[in-house]
Amino acid sequence: MVSSPTARLGRIFIHLFMLLIVSLCIIPLMAVFSTSLTSESDIAQHGYSLIPLRPDTTGYELVLKNPQTLLRAYGVSILTTLVGTLVGIVVGALCAWPLSRPDYPHRKKLAFFVMFTMLFNGGLIPTYLVTANLLQLKDNILVLILPYLANAWFIFLLRTFFQTIPMSLVEAARIDGADEFLTFRKVVVPLATPALATVALFYSLQYWNDWYLALLYINTESLVPLQYLLSRMMSNLDFISQNVSAMPAGVNMSSLPRESARMAMCLLAIGPMLFVFGYFQKYFVRGITLGAVKG
Amino acid sequence: MSLPAILLFLLFNYLPMGGIILAFKDFRYDLGILASDWVGWSNFEFFFTSQDAWLILRNTIGLNLIFLAVGLTLSVFVALLLNELRGNRLVKTYQTIMFFPYFLSWVVVSYAFYAFLSTRSGILNQLFHVLGLESVSWYTEAHYWPFILTFAAVWKGLGYWTVIFYAALIAIDQDYYEAAAIDGAGKLRVVLSVTLPMLLPIILVMALLQVGRILNADFGLFWFLPMQVGMLYETTQVIDTYVYRALSVTGDVGIGAATSLFQSTVGLLLIWGANLLVRRVHRESALF
Amino acid sequence: MGKHGILRLFLAVAFLVLGSLGLGAQTSEPVKLTWYIVGSWPQAGQEEVFAKFNTELIKRANIQIEIRALGWGDYDQKMKVLNASGEAYDIAFTAPWMNNYVQNVSKGALLPLDDLLKKYAPKTYASMAAKYWDAARIDGKIYGVMNQQIFARTSAMGGRKEFYDLAGVKLPQYPEFIADLKQLEPFLKALKAKLPANVTPLEIQWESLREHYGYEQLAPGVIVYFDDKNAKAKSEFDSKEFKAYYDLIRKWNVDGYLHGGEWVSVKDRAPAFKNGEIAFGVGGTYKPGGDVELEGQYGGMKAVSIPMSAPVATTSGIVATMFGIGRNSKHPVEAMQFLELLNTDKELYNLINFGIEGKHYTKVDANYIEGMKDSSYSPNILWELGTTFNAYLQKGQPADVWTQTKKLNESAKASPLVGFNFDGEPVKKEIAQVDAIWQQYGRLVNNGIGSDKEYREILDKVKKAGVDKIVAEADRQIAAWKSSKK
Incomplete structure (x- = not known):
């Protein structure tokens, strides 16, 4: 050109x-x-x-003084992010596909059902009761994965992307004798690669950045993810500086991690995601052009 | 096909929703949710009888609208620019770097901002000093904060939103462009008549979903960034932070449940209304 | 009789044999308890210390304990969830300022302990006078076991000794105290003149001066004066003390004794003290040997601490740190037995507080220890995990520090409301609003950067928030409490 x-x-x-x-x-x-x-x-x-x-470099030395804890936390974070992203994107896409199809009879009802979860929630205590007591998920690695698998926001995002796929291609596949799942795999997945990559990236970020589930449901040190290590460090300091007048005398502030250590920890926590981002970017180019499929 | 998602939603979202009744209860630990006393609407009074209720509502809605407008415009604009550069090696670098802020939690962002805004040791005031300007006490002057908060919100989300719109742009069939090019349309015309209309559905959906959360503030942003300095409350106090502060004093679960029920109900009405509107304008983009 | 005796002997032998064979397991299986504590957790060396703690514990009682040590920022939230969801835990830290004691009791999270205490922790029960136990009573029952320590509260200020010497102005020493803030002015003036320009002479907080001004706070914005025999509740901000403070601090800010608007963000307070950017701070409580503890805050420099009131015994000072037993605990008896051990067994106490000898600290002599540099275990919460009177002495502390502390506790003047715990539940909305107002204006007041306009705003807003309702409710509860005591 x-x-x-x-x-x-x-x-x-x-x-x-x-x-x-x-x-x-x-x-x-x-x-x-x-x-x-x-x-x-x-x-x-x-x-x-x-x-x-x-x-x-004292900040880094302090953080790396205990490499086992850090490595274990990396392990937990990587595992939950991998599994969560893989399963999540499948769950999300499978829910979004019928939502995007004008010929799906319960489309509106399902859309409302999904959307409702974005607005209303039961609150902390009821959610805890269900997750910890009813489902017995406390101190289980699954608790770091399951609650975020179905995400209304991601599903709507995917639905909107799927809507750009021409119905004619779907019908063509059906005439060729493909069932729903095969159509999905052969037509939708290749055409929506950038969309799927985008949402998969969002899933992985959600899992990687989460510490809240760990705060609520994890008591075992070996299941603590990286972000919870970080948030614990941060909130310890935050609390003490805010409440110093309310606390009994002799709270020793010198034992708190210094600022350089906290920032070092923060950088160590985001490092791996930069690579992940690069990986997903590969798919931000069009897999197959429409023309190729049409032909 | 949607069964796994439906099941997960039922378990983790719908089942706990039974707890919404807490909004009408005086919750006691030993009685549990069901056996605690009903108290009618009294848990809702807390927020509405507060002297600052209007101020807080104004901050929440106003700032959320600003974030939405600025955030959407800027990220669509950047996505369009990146689309123009398609094929250029730098696009990937730009995207990656724009994503950096999103990796930082709000606590860390608050530290990063503090490094710039601190009155004594902040980088901005050091710069002002070199330039011979008066130093600014950012953390005591409420009127700077709508700008700081907007900057932070847009800055942190820019990479995220841009990726969405960029992915949507890639999906646009090249045929459309070629057709436009044959018609001899200029760059601007192509953007206005081809690209933007193709982006409209995704913009509408994003906006719709955000409108439903107009009363829900991004807690981390409002909690950590202003360092909880009381003098800034005039422009930084939002529903979520106000209720959180109240809960840490009273420990009352009911007040929290009532406020969140209020936020959700307003959100539902707004989404419903906006959806009706969208259905008129652009049928396929309607949520339901 | 004789026959029975032989039979019993036989049975006992049989049980012993069976037990050693692992058949009579019901007696040898240790009881497992869960114990929630708060602090600068996790500590790198905690697993090792907790394991050792358990091996020592099993030697003394048939108890194993799972220690769930949570960080400062997480504890309160997590305990709220656990209590609200009815989770079965055995022991948890509770206090007026963390995992709120009165709220826990009024919402039914804790077990009443009176009988358990007398039966299973007799030594701990006897170690504290009845007036102290009364402080923990709510509606006549005890729900928490205090960790013995300094109970008396004494407003205080502290700072580096080098700065104190530099100023060259003598301040009162214990048992004398600064009775009027104005007494500080010559000292501050000298500090201001002699300190380098980038060091701020003072940081001060209204919240830390309650004993100095002679009152106790029942709820945000509501106070009772110590010398008020009728114990009538009053509005905190509509007082001559608050007005005097407000104006004095404004003047001090103009005089350059404070940091004005510069430090309004609290984030860097701790490093500011540590690095000597702020010379003196008002806060905490005066206590024997306190100078040594302060050194940590001032980057290991020698510190001084100056009392700003006479010692006073208040409910909140006495119950400042406690352990409660969870309502759904399956082993309340063993939990109480454990608390008895924690409060009476020196070895256990020092193990959980200082870690393992030779690894986390070294013994200087029988009583004194020195922490290792960069120790992997130094939670520094002597006041939380049992009776401080059992603690090893740290370098620099006087040998009789605990005797002195007990003496100071005894000498403290008792507030007329010792034993009264205000239940904020009926006026929670008003309390939350008054508290929000103080959160909004507090730092402005304490930095002396407000004007008359803000002063009037505070009074006005507090009034509108319903402070009178809280006062009335407090009066009602005080009256009920008084009549129940008769």
Whole structure:
């Protein structure tokens, strides 16, 4: 393709604009990174900065002092994210497909049923009663996976993507003698690859970032995921600084993890997801063009 | 086909919904949910009799609407730009970097923002100092916060939303573009007459779903970012933080259940109304 | 008789034999308890310490304990869920400020302990005077076992000794105290003049000065003065003390003694003290040997602590840290037996608090220990896990620190309301609203950056939030409590 000078100029402007956006996204992260490498006394003296003036690795040393805990938490997080994403995308897609089909008779009812869960919830205590007492899922790795498998928001997202698939292709497949599942696999999956990849990415983020399920249902240290390790560190400090006047004397604040350690932990927790993101990006290009299927 | 999802929804969402009756109960641990006393509407009074109820409602709805408008516009715009660059190696890099903020939890974001906004040691005030400007006490002046909160909300979600719209753009059949190109349409015309209409369904669905949550604030954003500084409540207090603070004093489950029932009911009415509207304009995009 | 005796002997031998063969298992199977505690958990070395704790425990009683140690930020929320869902746990930490004791009792989360205490923890029961136990009573019954320690509350301020010496102005030492905040002015003036410009002389909080101003807070915005024989509830903010404080702090801010708007965000308070960016802080309570404990807060520097009131015994000071037994506990008897051990067995107490000798601390002599540098186990919650009077002494603490503490407890003037626990349930909406107002304005007041306008706003809002209703409810409950005591 030969591009005209105006088009080239346009592209340069787009790049400049994107550069602005991207730097806005990266600068705060640099602050986090720089804090993870700065000692508290340096922050007190010189303030925060984007580039560590005198790199100090104590934060990382503190966090890595106990590698078993960290590795185990990585293990739990990776496992729940993998299984959750794989099963979740199947559950979500299978629910979204009929919702996207104008010929599905209970479409409206099902859509309402799904949408309702986005608005109403039973609240913490009833949910806990069902999950912990009725389903007996406490201290079970499944409790970190099952509650998030069906997600109304993801299902609607998928449904909207599926709606762009022309019905003619579906009917053509049916005439060829394919049943519902085969049609889904042969027609929908290849055509909706970017959509499925997007939602799979969202599933994996949801699982990777969650700490709340662990807070409620996990008592065994060996089942603690990475984000709960992080959130525990954060909330310990938060609580003490907020409630210091209410607490009995002699709460020793010196034992709290320093800021650099907390930021180091945070960076260690997001690291793997950057790779995952790159992996999903592969699918953000069109798998098969419509024309190929039509032919 | 939808059976697994239906079962999961029944177990983890619908079954606990029985607990909504807590909104009308004076919950006692030893009596349990069913045997606790009914108290009528008194749990709802808490929020509505509060002196700041209007202020809090204004903050919740107003900020949510701003987040929605700015967030949607910007992410659609960025997705369109990225679409123009399709095939360029940098697109992947842009997307990845835009996603960075989404990986950070709000607690961590609050630390990152603090590094910029802290009065004493913040990067912004250091910069102001170099430029010879007065330093700003960001954490005591409420009027800056609608901007800071909007920036944070949009900033954190930009990558996420952009990916959605970008994925939708890829799915648009090349044939349409080719047809438009043959007609001799300019870039802008193509965007306006081909791309945007194709994006409309997904934009509508996203907007619809967000409208239903207009009274539900993103708790982490409002709780952590303003560092719970009371002087900022005028612009940072929202329903969720207000109720959470009350619950930590009274420990009352009923008040929480009542408020969330109120939020959900309003959400349902709004979604229902908006859905009717959408059905008129764009039938296929309606939720139900 | 003789026949029976032989029969019994025979049975006993039979049981012993069977037991050792593992057949009479019902007696040898240890009872498993769950114990919820709060602190800077998890500690890297906790698994090892908890395991050792269990092996020691089984030597003393047929009890095993699963310790569920939760972090500061998680504990309250998790206990609410557990209590509300009726989960069966045995022992949990409860206090007015964490896993709220009165709420737990009024909502039915805890078991009454009077009989269990007398029967299964007689030593612990006898170790504290009746007036202390009365503090834990709600409607006449005890629902929590206090961890013995400093019960008296004494407003105090603390800071680095080097700053104190630098100022060169003498402040009163225990048992003398700062009776009027204005007494501090020469000291602050000297500090301001001599400290480097980037060090703030003082950080102060209205909430930490209750004993100094001579009252006890029953609920947000509602107080009773110690010297009020009739114990009449009053509005906290509509008082001459609050007005005086409000104006004085404003003046101090103008004089440059405070940090003004700069530190309004609390996030960096702890490091600010540690790094010496704030010289003195008002807060906590004065206690014998407290200087040593403060050192941790000031980055290991020598610290001083100055009393700002006479010691007072209040309900909330006495019940500041307790253990309750869960309503659905399957083993309340063993739970109480465990609490008795925790409060009487020095070895167990020191194990759970300091860890393992040679690994987490070293013994300097019979009584003194020194923590290892970068120890993998230092929860630092002596006040939570049993009787502090059983604790090893840490370097720098006076040898008779616990005798001194007991003496201070005894010397404390008792509030007229010791033994009264206010139940906020009937006025919870008003309480939540008044509390929200203080959360909104508190830091503005304590930094001295408000004006007359905000002062009037506070009074006005508090009034509208229904503080009078809380006062009336408090008066009603106090009257009922008084008549029940007669």
